[in-house]
Amino acid sequence: MEHLFAAWQKVSLSIAQAPGVALLFDYDGTLTPIVGRPDAARLSPATRHLLVALVAKPRFGVAIVSGRTLEDLRQRVGVAGLVLAGNHGLEIATPRGSFLHPVAAASRPALTAIATALREVLRDIEGVLVEDKGLTLSLHYRQVPRGRVALVGRCFREVTLPYVRGGTVRVTRGKKVYEVRPPVPWDKGRAIEWILNRCYNGVQGKTLPIYVGDDVTDEDGFREVDRWRGISVLVVEKRRRSRASYYLSSPAEVAEMTERLVRTD
Numbered sequence: 001m002e003h004l005f006a007a008w009q010k011v012s013l014s015i016a017q018a019p020g021v022a023l024l025f026d027y028d029g030t031l032t033p034i035v036g037r038p039d040a041a042r043l044s045p046a047t048r049h050l051l052v053a054l055v056a057k058p059r060f061g062v063a064i065v066s067g068r069t070l071e072d073l074r075q076r077v078g079v080a081g082l083v084l085a086g087n088h089g090l091e092i093a094t095p096r097g098s099f100l101h102p103v104a105a106a107s108r109p110a111l112t113a114i115a116t117a118l119r120e121v122l123r124d125i126e127g128v129l130v131e132d133k134g135l136t137l138s139l140h141y142r143q144v145p146r147g148r149v150a151l152v153g154r155c156f157r158e159v160t161l162p163y164v165r166g167g168t169v170r171v172t173r174g175k176k177v178y179e180v181r182p183p184v185p186w187d188k189g190r191a192i193e194w195i196l197n198r199c200y201n202g203v204q205g206k207t208l209p210i211y212v213g214d215d216v217t218d219e220d221g222f223r224e225v226d227r228w229r230g231i232s233v234l235v236v237e238k239r240r241r242s243r244a245s246y247y248l249s250s251p252a253e254v255a256e257m258t259e260r261l262v263r264t265d
């Protein structure tokens with residue numbers, strides 16, 4: 001994996017030669033720094049300004065693909081003309097129409113039951129945050145004292161196992177978060193495929209997709225973008241194994257990349 005700026009000459013050439021560029025971002029840890037509480041992850045005015053400038057460029061499209069709900073993303077981003085994909089792409093809004101995964105809503109009763117059970121068993125553990133996001137559920141444990149993290153994991157497995165075995169939900173992990181999702185084969189990669197087909201006519205070679213993300217669930221996005229011969233960028237402090245071709249070290253470097261793109265024709 002090479003640092004994106006070390007390869008910038010090569011990368012900027014393929015960007016300059018592409019008829020269209022689809023710039024796809026994860027939100028938390030990519031456009032904003034990772035913070036203690038997910039509530040506090042605000043887009044800086046400078047980054048918002050850069051997104052506005054990118055959307056205004058005729059050759060560029062911008063999308064944000066996140067585990068947050070669509071409504072939450074909409075409020076946090078506040079930029080018109082973007083494609084927003086919430087709940088790992090189970091709900092997508094574009095300037096021309098929207099998408100809701102048809103099977104996803106069927107898991108809703110199981111998710112409600114799991115949220116209730118988790119709140120009950122974890123009620124005495126300080127720092128736990130159970131976030132019911134409608135189509136998915138997140139259990140955040142970043143603020144749980146270190147000695148109790150294993151207990152949180154055990155409780156999570158105990159509560160979710162019957163539902164996982166029954167095929168009503170599936171579970172995934174991210175940075176200090178467990179996630180419960182509908183048992184549908186849908187992830188950030190599928191969401192990106194949907195976006196590229198719908199919003200960019202799905203013509204490989206005509207649109208160059210660039211995906212930037214920092215977490216395990218972003219690997220599906222990198223895989224999809226590779227399939228389109230695009231550019232995959234992992235945001236990471238310490239290098240780790242990843243499918244991404246390039247890396248950036250921080251959300252500040254992501255902002256710098258965006259700035260470089262704004263200066264491109």
Ligand SMILES: [Mg+2]
Pocket residue numbers: 026027028029030213214215
């Ligand atoms: Mg992230």
